[in-house]
Amino acid sequence: MTNAYDAQQSRGLLPAWGYLLGIGVVAYGIVPLLASDYVYDAILAPFLALSLAAVGLNLLTGYAGQVSLGSAAFMAVGAFAAYNFNLRIDGLPFILSVLFAGLTAAGFGVVFGLPSLRLKGFYLALSTLAAQFFVEWALTKFDWFSNYNSSGVIDAPPIVIFGVPFSGPSGRYYFALTVVLLLSAFAARLVNTQTGRNFIAVRDNETAARIIGVPVFKTKLLAAAVSSFIIGIAGILWAFAYLRTVEPHGFNLDRSFEILFIIIIGGLATLRGAFLGAALIVVLPLVLSRIGTLLLGGYFNSGVLDMSQRILIGALIIVFLIVEPDGLAALWIRARNRFFGALTSRRPAREVTA
Amino acid sequence: MERHRKKTSFLSGLAASLTLFAGALTTSASADEQFFPLQSYRVGPYAAGGTGFFGGTIDYFNLINSRDGGVNGIKLTWDECETQYEVERGVECYERLKSHANIAAWNPLSVGIAYAMIDRITQDKVPLITINHGRTDSTDGRVFPYVFPLLLNPYSETSGIINYIAAKEGGEANLKGKKIVVLYHGSPYGKETIPIYELLSKKLGFTVQQIEVPHPGNEQQAQWLTIRQAKPDYVVLRGWGVMNPVALKTAQKTGFPADHIIGNVWSNSEEDVIPAGDAAVGYTAITTQASGAEYPVLQEIVKTLYDSGKGNLEDKKRIGSVYHNLGIVNGILNVEAVRIAQEKFGKRTLTGDEVRWGFEHLHLDEKRVADLGAKGLFHSINVTWDNHEGDGRVTFQQWDGKKWKVVSDWIAPDWKLLRPIIEKSSEAYAKEKGLKIRSAGDADKVTSIDVKGESTKN
Numbered sequence: 001m002t003n004a005y006d007a008q009q010s011r012g013l014l015p016a017w018g019y020l021l022g023i024g025v026v027a028y029g030i031v032p033l034l035a036s037d038y039v040y041d042a043i044l045a046p047f048l049a050l051s052l053a054a055v056g057l058n059l060l061t062g063y064a065g066q067v068s069l070g071s072a073a074f075m076a077v078g079a080f081a082a083y084n085f086n087l088r089i090d091g092l093p094f095i096l097s098v099l100f101a102g103l104t105a106a107g108f109g110v111v112f113g114l115p116s117l118r119l120k121g122f123y124l125a126l127s128t129l130a131a132q133f134f135v136e137w138a139l140t141k142f143d144w145f146s147n148y149n150s151s152g153v154i155d156a157p158p159i160v161i162f163g164v165p166f167s168g169p170s171g172r173y174y175f176a177l178t179v180v181l182l183l184s185a186f187a188a189r190l191v192n193t194q195t196g197r198n199f200i201a202v203r204d205n206e207t208a209a210r211i212i213g214v215p216v217f218k219t220k221l222l223a224a225a226v227s228s229f230i231i232g233i234a235g236i237l238w239a240f241a242y243l244r245t246v247e248p249h250g251f252n253l254d255r256s257f258e259i260l261f262i263i264i265i266g267g268l269a270t271l272r273g274a275f276l277g278a279a280l281i282v283v284l285p286l287v288l289s290r291i292g293t294l295l296l297g298g299y300f301n302s303g304v305l306d307m308s309q310r311i312l313i314g315a316l317i318i319v320f321l322i323v324e325p326d327g328l329a330a331l332w333i334r335a336r337n338r339f340f341g342a343l344t345s346r347r348p349a350r351e352v353t354a
Numbered sequence: 355m356e357r358h359r360k361k362t363s364f365l366s367g368l369a370a371s372l373t374l375f376a377g378a379l380t381t382s383a384s385a386d387e388q389f390f391p392l393q394s395y396r397v398g399p400y401a402a403g404g405t406g407f408f409g410g411t412i413d414y415f416n417l418i419n420s421r422d423g424g425v426n427g428i429k430l431t432w433d434e435c436e437t438q439y440e441v442e443r444g445v446e447c448y449e450r451l452k453s454h455a456n457i458a459a460w461n462p463l464s465v466g467i468a469y470a471m472i473d474r475i476t477q478d479k480v481p482l483i484t485i486n487h488g489r490t491d492s493t494d495g496r497v498f499p500y501v502f503p504l505l506l507n508p509y510s511e512t513s514g515i516i517n518y519i520a521a522k523e524g525g526e527a528n529l530k531g532k533k534i535v536v537l538y539h540g541s542p543y544g545k546e547t548i549p550i551y552e553l554l555s556k557k558l559g560f561t562v563q564q565i566e567v568p569h570p571g572n573e574q575q576a577q578w579l580t581i582r583q584a585k586p587d588y589v590v591l592r593g594w595g596v597m598n599p600v601a602l603k604t605a606q607k608t609g610f611p612a613d614h615i616i617g618n619v620w621s622n623s624e625e626d627v628i629p630a631g632d633a634a635v636g637y638t639a640i641t642t643q644a645s646g647a648e649y650p651v652l653q654e655i656v657k658t659l660y661d662s663g664k665g666n667l668e669d670k671k672r673i674g675s676v677y678h679n680l681g682i683v684n685g686i687l688n689v690e691a692v693r694i695a696q697e698k699f700g701k702r703t704l705t706g707d708e709v710r711w712g713f714e715h716l717h718l719d720e721k722r723v724a725d726l727g728a729k730g731l732f733h734s735i736n737v738t739w740d741n742h743e744g745d746g747r748v749t750f751q752q753w754d755g756k757k758w759k760v761v762s763d764w765i766a767p768d769w770k771l772l773r774p775i776i777e778k779s780s781e782a783y784a785k786e787k788g789l790k791i792r793s794a795g796d797a798d799k800v801t802s803i804d805v806k807g808e809s810t811k812n
Contacts, residue, residue: 036453037449037452037453038449038450038452038453041445041449042445042446042449042450046442046446140540140566150490150545150546150547150548150549150779151465151469151489151542151543151545151546152542152545153465153466153469153542155469155473155786155787242442242445243441243442243445243470244470244473245441245466245469245470247441247466247469247542249466249540249541249569250441250442250466286446289436293433301396301434301666302394302396302434302435302436303395303396303397303401303405303436304396305436306396306397306436306438307397
């Protein structure tokens with residue numbers, strides 16, 4: 001597995017906190033001035049949830065090298081656990097339901113991470129499929145999870161934190177944004193610690209890592225736990241802040257693949273890539289569908305338009321991966337280096353292939 | 355560097371498309387029109403249902419526009435947005451289309467999407483139509499003012515099917531000791547009737563076994579093996595899309611007779627039986643609307659639209675098929691609700707809430723149905739403020755290998771039995787959500803200004 005740039009490299013002109021501050025100002029200050037309900041509910045909400053899921057998967061797959069096809073299952077565990085904690089423990093603050101749900105997902109992650117101690121590559125990917133099918137099956141089979149709702153679809157509870165309701169499209173956006181920023185900051189910090197370096201060491205060469213004293217088993221399980229925790233919380237955002245209904249089939253294998261594609265397209269082992277990839281996967285189909293309807297809506301029905309979009313998106317992804325196999329994050333860095341060419345010439349971009 | 359130039363052009367292309375995208379965000383609206391956002395699906399595993407149903411509804415809207423110049427001069431307009439029957443896409447389509455002015459009603463034709471929309475459209479005060487499907491307890495208009503499972507909710511469908519089986523067996527008393535297997539689609543739609551089958555089996559003394567087929571249902575060996583071991587007297591097929599022909603073919607392979615399989619209202623189309631070939635001969639299914647193109651309204655659609663190439667169906671052979679006719683009936687109900695509301699509020703563009711009032715007074719008796727050219731196509735409907743289903747009648751049709759033959763009268767489901775169960779469920783929902791139960795007086799209060807702009811409050 002290759003990563004585009006090592007973690008230090010991807011830092012640019014400003015210190016990390018400078019970027020975070022900039023993102024914060026734009027996300028909290030400027031976006032709300034421009035966004036309509038449509039932008040909040042149809043673009044930003046799924047974007048934030050999928051970005052966070054991709055951040056989580058990137059820790060496991062991009063940094064620690066463990067391929068997983070079970071991301072959607074952990075999202076489902078998070079969403080259903082949060083629903084049930086909230087429903088069944090009277091007076092439990094919402095934020096604690098979220099936290100416990102994340103821990104539940106982390107627990108699942110560890111259980112289904114156990115095979116990674118013995119399996120690698122494709123074999124591991126297949127065993128994570130078990131998580132995917134098991135969770136979907138269990139949530140459908142046992143009605144307790146959906147509180148015996150006859151059709152198995154449950155309504156998301158209102159989001160209230162410390163007495164402050166986060167309602168309406170902008171309220172849900174602020175909630176999702178805060179969660180995503182906090183967890184992404186945590187992930188960004190984590191990958192620069194000894195633990196993060198252990199992840200990379202295990203990914204790059206397990207035997208070598210063991211020889212230099214990296215606790216391989218512990219590292220793998222830790223990666224699974226942290227990753228599932230974050231993905232579980234992403235599931236809560238998906239269900240509570242975006243769709244506002246919770247349904248097991250919304251977390252099917254397609255969703256797992258979607259998240260995997262996001263990190264491949266965005267760039268493995270870069271947190272920025274998770275966001276860029278999610279933006280592409282969420283926004284591009286919408287842009288194409290809008291343009292298609294606008295330009296050709298009179299000539300073709302929605303089915304033909306939808307088919308052509310799929311072809312176009314598929315072709316774009318193939319072209320893109322050929323032109324830039326290191327993902328959007330690498331593209332971003334290269335574009336930035338060109339833009340600030342003079343400034344960055346002091347430290348030339350050095351491609352690290354691991 | 356060559357590679358870099360490529361990147362730049364890619365980026366500028368992206369920028370250009372974003373600009374276009376921003377332009378596309380602004381939608382135009384004109385007065386004197388009533389807009390129907392159609393969350394349709396023409397691709398994916400359920401495309402047969404989607405193209406037929408939305409084709410029928412659009413055909414009827416087109417007929418009203420070109421024959422009558424709209425409803426009392428108000429043109430009907432619509433936009434389609436492809437959902438592929440997926441909830442996320444349905445929600446995106448809702449968000450995309452809801453800013454359009456003059457929305458009359460939503461018709462997503464998907465239980466999952468409808469569930470996700472209930473809170474949103476209640477906020478917007480725009481009706482949500484789930485004809486022949488949907489959330490059963492939304493029949494109770496006291497709790498769900500804006501949701502309309504018109505004609506047949508899932509419980510009524512269940513009751514109709516059990517009544518039909520009872521009639522075949524020579525009366526309800528003979529159901530005792532019989533065994534019925536329900537093979538249901540693994541989706542919110544499919545699961546909706548689990549409790550009512552359990553309840554009816556206890557009440558009438560038959561045993562019921564309910565088996566799920568995971569979406570989309572193109573592999574059913576295991577389920578039919580279980581059925582073979584259970585040796586039921588009847589199998590109720592609560593399928594959708596590709597699951598239905600696969601079920602019929604697998605039944606034939608395992609030796610279960612087709613004439614003891616009873617299809618539900620979403621397993622009753624030509625698209626369900628034709629791919630199954632001779633495995634489907636003798637298969638019987640419930641329906642709320644007859645198939646065939648001999649009804650006057652269909653003749654007019656053929657004459658006005660298809661003869662001049664304006665029809666919505668690509669394959670003319672599907673004119674008068676079950677889904678197409680259901681779409682036409684859906685069109686009739688939507689249009690008549692607008693017409694009835696116009697009589698009350700004036701012949702102008704109405705708000706969603708005014709159209710809601712129209713649906714709550716949607717009373718089409720057999721005579722009115724005949725005037726609309728739909729005599730025999732469907733029976734009648736009588737929606738009130740607290741009964742959002744409207745006492746739809748059902749009939750049964752049997753597939754003879756070429757077409758559906760009606761094999762029963764119009765049957766009424768056992769509404770008296772179902773209503774208390776529905777009210778129990780809807781009242782529990784109201785309690786959970788902290789909703790006030792509406793009275794007849796509340797139902798008559800109608801908002802005449804567009805409230806969508808305020809939706810940020812939620």
